[in-house]
Amino acid sequence: EVQLVESGGGLVQPGRSLRLSCAASGFTFDDYAMHWVRQAPGKGLEWVSGISWNSGSIGYADSVKGRFTISRDNAKNSLYLQMNSLRAEDTALYYCAKGVGATISLPDYWGQGTLVTVSS
Amino acid sequence: QSVLTQPPSASGTPGQRVTISCSGSSSNIGSNTVNWYQQLPGTAPKLLIYSNNQRPSGVPDRFSGSKSGTSASLAISGLQSEDEADYYCAAWDDSLSLVFGGGTKLTVL
Numbered sequence: 286e287v288q289l290v291e292s293g294g295g296l297v298q299p300g301r302s303l304r305l306s307c308a309a310s311g312f313t314f315d316d317y318a319m320h321w322v323r324q325a326p327g328k329g330l331e332w333v334s335g336i337s338w339n340s341g342s343i344g345y346a347d348s349v350k351g352r353f354t355i356s357r358d359n360a361k362n363s364l365y366l367q368m369n370s371l372r373a374e375d376t377a378l379y380y381c382a383k384g385v386g387a388t389i390s391l392p393d394y395w396g397q398g399t400l401v402t403v404s405s
Numbered sequence: 406q407s408v409l410t411q412p413p414s415a416s417g418t419p420g421q422r423v424t425i426s427c428s429g430s431s432s433n434i435g436s437n438t439v440n441w442y443q444q445l446p447g448t449a450p451k452l453l454i455y456s457n458n459q460r461p462s463g464v465p466d467r468f469s470g471s472k473s474g475t476s477a478s479l480a481i482s483g484l485q486s487e488d489e490a491d492y493y494c495a496a497w498d499d500s501l502s503l504v505f506g507g508g509t510k511l512t513v514l
Contacts, residue, residue, distance in 0.1 A: 330508070332503035391503065392440075
């Protein structure tokens, strides 16, 4: 059974940093691309970033480009999102999601999310 | 403003058939496949339809998807109360980004 468990969310002041983690199990992690997708309170889904199986291809939404960095450690079956210069509009539930293939592709399985609140 | 356009709401009575549309452009739906996700209240999204019209195992055949040109549709037949949820379409965009629709809230009357 595919399991994705996010962690690292919390309350952070504007301008500060936070690092999210996603622990994956139930599938061969290094065979698949991974994504971060967020959902602001009461709003829709917004893609944040995606990374291919070997980190050779990475993409970011314009809203986070230059501030967020996605990475993965295939030896630890883990996905990360380093978030710098956080803004109030980054407040959201952040989901880790598995791609359907090795290259950056649409997600199939999703974690339960970790909440990030940016506020002073 | 979402790149893919969905109606904000839809409704139907039990047993009815409802359709949710998703409109995009040549750079996303027009040249890539579409997925649909169901998000029940308070839960994570779940894959409902992939590759325009394929159902993952476990998804009832009451759910079906189609695509034509730069638009896609999700149809739900034999509507049930447990289908009340938010539904999102998604596609890869040639600008190297994943784009979602704004979501459609389905109410079962």
